[in-house]
Amino acid sequence: EAGVAQSPRYKIIEKRQSVAFWCNPISGHATLYWYQQILGQGPKLLIQFQNNGVVDDSQLPKDRFSAERLKGVDSTLKIQPAKLEDSAVYLCASSLESGIGGTRLYEQYFGPGTRLTVT
Amino acid sequence: DAKTTQPNSMESNEEEPVHLPCNHSTISGTDYIHWYRQLPSQGPEYVIHGLTSNVNNRMASLAIAEDRKSSTLILHRATLRDAAVYYCIPRFLYTNDMRFGAGTRLTVKP
Numbered sequence: 001e002a003g004v005a006q007s008p009r010y011k012i013i014e015k016r017q018s019v020a021f022w023c024n025p026i027s028g029h030a031t032l033y034w035y036q037q038i039l040g041q042g043p044k045l046l047i048q049f050q051n052n053g054v055v056d057d058s059q060l061p062k063d064r065f066s067a068e069r070l071k072g073v074d075s076t077l078k079i080q081p082a083k084l085e086d087s088a089v090y091l092c093a094s095s096l097e098s099g100i101g102g103t104r105l106y107e108q109y110f111g112p113g114t115r116l117t118v119t
Numbered sequence: 120d121a122k123t124t125q126p127n128s129m130e131s132n133e134e135e136p137v138h139l140p141c142n143h144s145t146i147s148g149t150d151y152i153h154w155y156r157q158l159p160s161q162g163p164e165y166v167i168h169g170l171t172s173n174v175n176n177r178m179a180s181l182a183i184a185e186d187r188k189s190s191t192l193i194l195h196r197a198t199l200r201d202a203a204v205y206y207c208i209p210r211f212l213y214t215n216d217m218r219f220g221a222g223t224r225l226t227v228k229p
Contacts, residue, residue, distance in 0.1 A: 004162070107165040108165065112162055
C-alpha cells in the first residue's frame with residue numbers, strides 16, 4: 001500500500017514570508033498528525049486530527065501556525081509569518097484510529113517530511 | 120508524562136547483537152512502551168511495543184524489567200541498515216499522544 005505522501009520535500013523562504021505544506025495520509029486512516037522536528041531533537045506533536053476534527057492542538061503556535069484537514073483526508077499546515085526558529089523538518093503521520101476510548105493501539109506511519117529553512 | 124533516559128549514542132559491529140537501554144522510572148501502569156526508529160532523511164517507523172511481558176517480532180525483541188522502570192530493545196544481528204536514531208516512548212493506553220525524546224543514535228560499523 002502507498003505510504004504517507006508529503007510535499008514539497010524541501011522549502012527555503014525568508015523570514016516573515018508564508019509557507020504551506022501538504023500531506024496525504026494512508027487511505028482509510030482516520031487520524032492524522034503534524035510534527036515539528038528541530039535538528040538534533042525528537043519530533044514534537046503540533047496537531048492531531050480525527051477525521052476532519054481537531055483532537056489536540058495544544059502545542060501549535062496558533063499566532064502563526066494553522067492547519068486544516070478538509071473532508072477528513074488531505075491536510076495542509078501553514079506558517080504565516082515564518083520566523084528563523086521555524087527552521088525544522090515537518091512530519092506528517094497517520095494511523096487507523098486515535099485509540100481514544102478504545103483498547104487498540106494503532107501504529108503511526110510517518111511520511112518523509114518537509115525540510116523548511118527560514119533565512 | 121513519563122520521562123525517558125536513553126544514551127545519546129551507541130556503536131555496534133555488523134552482525135553482532137545490540138542492546139539499546141531505556142530508563143522510564145516514572146512510567147504509569149497503563150503506559151505501553153513503544154520503540155520507533157528514524158533512518159537518515161526519513162520519518163520515524165514503528166519497531167515494537169509492549170506492556171509487561173517480553174515481546175518479539177521480525178525486527179527486534181523488547182525486554183521489559185519486572186518493575187517496568189526500564190526496558191531494552193534488542194537487535195539480534197545488527198546490519199548497516201539498522202543505523203538510525205532509536206526512540207523509547209511511554210504511551211498512555213487510550214491516546215495516541217507520543218512524546219519523543221532525543222533518542223539513541225546507533226552507528227553500525229562494517
